[in-house]
Amino acid sequence: MSERNLWPDDVQEPLGAEGELDADAAFGVTRRMRVVITGAAGTVGGEVARLLAPNHDVRSLTRDPARAARQGVAGHIVGADLGDRATLRHAMEGADALLLVTFDPLSPTHDANALAAARAGGVRHVVKLSAAAVCDPLAQDRITCWQRESEERVRASGLTWTLLRPRAFMSNALGWAAGVRKEGVVRALYGTSRNSCVDPQDVARAAARALVGRGQAGRIHALTGQQALSVREQADQLGESLQQPVCYEELTPDQALRGWRDRLGEPLARALLASAERQAAGAKEQVTDGVREATGRPPGTFRAWASRHAAAFR
Numbered sequence: 074m075s076e077r078n079l080w081p082d083d084v085q086e087p088l089g090a091e092g093e094l095d096a097d098a099a100f101g102v103t104r105r106m107r108v109v110i111t112g113a114a115g116t117v118g119g120e121v122a123r124l125l126a127p128n129h130d131v132r133s134l135t136r137d138p139a140r141a142a143r144q145g146v147a148g149h150i151v152g153a154d155l156g157d158r159a160t161l162r163h164a165m166e167g168a169d170a171l172l173l174v175t176f177d178p179l180s181p182t183h184d185a186n187a188l189a190a191a192r193a194g195g196v197r198h199v200v201k202l203s204a205a206a207v208c209d210p211l212a213q214d215r216i217t218c219w220q221r222e223s224e225e226r227v228r229a230s231g232l233t234w235t236l237l238r239p240r241a242f243m244s245n246a247l248g249w250a251a252g253v254r255k256e257g258v259v260r261a262l263y264g265t266s267r268n269s270c271v272d273p274q275d276v277a278r279a280a281a282r283a284l285v286g287r288g289q290a291g292r293i294h295a296l297t298g299q300q301a302l303s304v305r306e307q308a309d310q311l312g313e314s315l316q317q318p319v320c321y322e323e324l325t326p327d328q329a330l331r332g333w334r335d336r337l338g339e340p341l342a343r344a345l346l347a348s349a350e351r352q353a354a355g356a357k358e359q360v361t362d363g364v365r366e367a368t369g370r371p372p373g374t375f376r377a378w379a380s381r382h383a384a385a386f387r
Contacts (some may be wrong), residue, residue, distance in 0.1 A: 106131055106285045109165055109196070111155065111187060112174035113148065114141045116244055117202060121172055121284070122147040129285060134164055143276035155183035158190055165194030170284045173227070174202045178219035178341065190320045198290065200283040202226045202276070205238045205295055206348065209356055214344035233290035235283040237367075240297045240357060242273045243378040246307060253319055253386040259286045259308040262329035262346075263353040267301035269360045272373035279367035281368065294367040299360040299374055307375055314379040315386055 106129045112118035122133045128141045131148030135141040138152045145307030153160040155175060165171065171191045175183045191199060206212040227234045249259045276296055283289045302310075305321045312319035324332075326346060333342035351357065364372035 074187070083161045083374045096228065105171060107168045108132070108136060108170050108172070108284050109131045109168045109191075110148065110172045110174075111153075112172075112176065113146050113150070114144055114246055115174065115176075115281060116273045116279050117241065118172060118174050119144070120274060121280045124277065124281045125285065132164055132168065134161075155186055156180065158186045161187055161190035162193050165196055168194060168196050170198040171196050171232075172200050172202070172280055172284055175223065178216045178344070179218060181222060184223045184226050188226055188232070191233060198235065199227055199230065200235045200280055200289075202280065203236050203238050205240045205297070205357070206351075207238060208295075211353065211356065212348070212351060213257075214347040215340050216344040216348070235291075236293045237276060237279055237283065238293065238295045238363075239271045239273075239276045241268050241270045242276070243270050243298070243373075243375050244273050244382075245270070246311065246375075246379070246384055247382070249308075250385050251309075253311070254317075257318060258320050258322055259304060259311070260324050261304040262324045262326060262349050263368075264304040264321050264323050266349075266353040266355070267303045267306075268357040269297035269301040269350055270375065271296045271298045271364065272375075272378050274369060275364045275372050278370075279364065282368060295361045295363040296367065296372075297359070297361045297363065298361060298372050302375055306339060307379075309381045310376045311383075311386065314376070314383045 079187065107134045108125055108129050110118045110122050111134045113122050114135045114137070120243045122131050125131050133141065133146050133148040133150050134153040135146065136152070136154050138150045150383040153164045155161070171187070173184065173187055175187070177183060188199065193300060204226050206217040207221045207224060224236060227236070252258050252260060258325050258384065279294050279296060283292065308321045329344050329349065330342055333345050344349045
């Protein structure tokens, strides 16, 4: 399962425009940390590795080390599989902190395996990438229930923890790239409903700080963008970045469900449809100050994200 944040709620701009952030100075760290990152070839994990590698010992876990090396993943690339506790135990040995990013709601043992290996390896702190939907009692879809269960495993792990709960990633818009390049069209379900989507770079910054900073034990960060936007509004802003019209076309629920089913199978397709229906009812419009609290800086905007990634749509 890809890290692309399909999961409804639920991260290559440098951390600072004037140069790399000195993580030690910014996060109050007085020693070099040993950090394990799962999903290191993914959007958030890869950016966290890049941010921390200059000042810390980063072990970037991936099932495909050769591919990760070709992608330029930072840190020491380690082959490990979330389904294999033996490879995980070796990777965790002697580490201080773990970024736990799992991708497959149909494989709940992945979180359990990583946490067991972390305990055995001496890890003290875990930062879990979760989702904003876990706070919504009306969200009972397969994906959100899996995220809630994953959080409970973290809380019960015996490790100190930090939970990150982002809304949908702005980078989900990359799923429209082929349609924009070929036809100048974005197609989606409930395109006038709004989501306070977050720049995944902000999620990565929050994760980096939670991994090596002080005072993060027991913290929960709800991460959103500056404003809630509809797909139609995102398409308009994307068009501005491209300096060409980008049209929006509404999908029917059946069309959306069919597309999700073809890629992900019935259980997850149904979960995404339920999530879209909650968004249509206004469940994902709330904006928080979580990014500023977690990183010390305001969240990025979709317009800025679109400008940075315009080449993917041309």
